[in-house]
Amino acid sequence: MKALDNVSISFEKGEVHALVGENGAGKSTFIKTISGAIRPTSGSIVINGKEYTHLEPSQAIEMGVAVVYQEMIQMEAMTVADNIFMGMPDGFVLDDKARYEKTREILKKFDSDIEPTCLIRELSMANRQIVELAKAIVKNARIIIMDEPTASITMAEQQKLYKLVKTLKADGVTVIYISHRLEELFEICDRVSVLRDGQYVTTINIGDTDKDGLIAYMVGRELQETYPPKKPASKDVVLEVEHLTGNGVKDISFVLHRGEILGFAGLVGAGRTELMSVIYGAAKRESGAVKMNGKEIHPTSPADAMAAGIGLIPEDRKYQGCFLDKPIFWNISISNLKNLSRNLVMDTKREMEIAEDYKEKLRIKTPGLFQTAGGLSGGNQQKVVIAKVLAANPEILIFDEPTRGIDVGARHEIYTLMNELAEQGKSIIMVSSDMEELLGMSERIIVLHEGKMTGELCKEEFSQEVVLKKASGL
DSSP: OOSSOSOOOOOOTTOEEEEEOOTTSSHHHHHHHHTTSSOOSSOOEEETTEEESOOOHHHHHHTTEEEEOSSOOOOTTSBHHHHHHTTOOTTOOOOHHHHHHHHHHHHHTTTOOOOTTSBGGGSOHHHHHHHHHHHHHHTTOSEEEEESTTTTSOHHHHHHHHHHHHHHHHTTOEEEEEOSOHHHHHHHOSEEEEEETTEEEEEEEGGGOOHHHHHHHHHSSOOSOSSOOOOOOOSOEEEEEEEEEETTEEEEEEEEETTOEEEEEOOTTSSHHHHHHHHTTSSOOOEEEEEETTEEEOOOSHHHHHHHTEEEEOSOIIIIIOOTTSBHHHHHHGGGHHHHEETTEEOHHHHHHHHHHHHHHTTOOOSOTTSBGGGSOHHHHHHHHHHHHHHTOOSEEEEESTTTTOOHHHHHHHHHHHHHHHHTTOEEEEEOSOHHHHHHHOSEEEEEETTEEEEEEEGGGOOHHHHHHHHTTO
């Protein structure tokens, strides 16, 4: 199958045009082709009436094409101004004072009060995106591609981003907007184009469809239930966390039942991931206790936690989840070497059988198991990480943002898998910034705010308003 096969799409000046499709549909290849990172084997690219068989990256920049990637490329130890003016053409020289003044002028377009002298590492994700957009503006970009811009920001920051997109549109900039969060497309986009299996499906006005209609175009079928039904958990307690303190969280206590999916809610910086790092042994515990099946455990490393029966699917798949330069089968089996080897000799046949099984279960789109993880789309990398942890057969699974950057069809499959695991007796902790996901999948929700627990809700108490109120510390 070709990554892109005879795809033709037109984008109008000053429109916000959504590009959607499942992971592996061809969106990343399409972006890289327009920006000059990939040379197409046939077809053409037409910008402002001028036709090209392909673009070099420098040509794309000269033609006003800029990409704001989900994984932003920034120098964290450098200032906002330094990052914005990095990569300017030879001969473009400004002294510090002029750069700071120009930076303030650009940031005013976005109604932002970010200081040009501020270091990138001190900024929120939303403000980092403003810096990326400013980098595009300083290069006179007229076509800006935004790849999953809301994947790692809060709901309040999302509204700020939408305002920025509308500012760009009013200035005549064409925005190509890629997102798996379909509900946001109806707020800011004018038209939407759908890709499926590398092929063009349709382009429609956003007002002429709805979420279910888009899903049907994307997956080629209707999804009857976004959140599949699940049997209630047992009353048996498998994990007890008592007055846990460390890594920025304070005095956290909760229990996890066998077969339960327990959700953790909170705004960015609430301490959810930090808490999971302590439980998983990746961060130091200062005080408190963790018990599994009534017996206290003291994991001081991820290896200790895995040996105790706790597995973690981390939020950051690229740097913590998988080995990008290693094959898919290698990534899946790395956490299960003890069961796949005897006398230091690998059972390669069994290794490939397990890898193939998870490839099919999770619908990992790949030419083969020898494909490196780095060559996969973001969503398929996430599936490899999930497969790696599942292969070790832990009793407790921590899913930190399990569907970040994953399409609606694959989300449904992961939700179904989570339910199946829970019904098999596995216990799941799910950290998520997706409110619908939390309310749809969890049996209970624990809410954190600034490192402290502010609420525990049972299913009957679930509502977006209550969760947001407690997540805000109210």
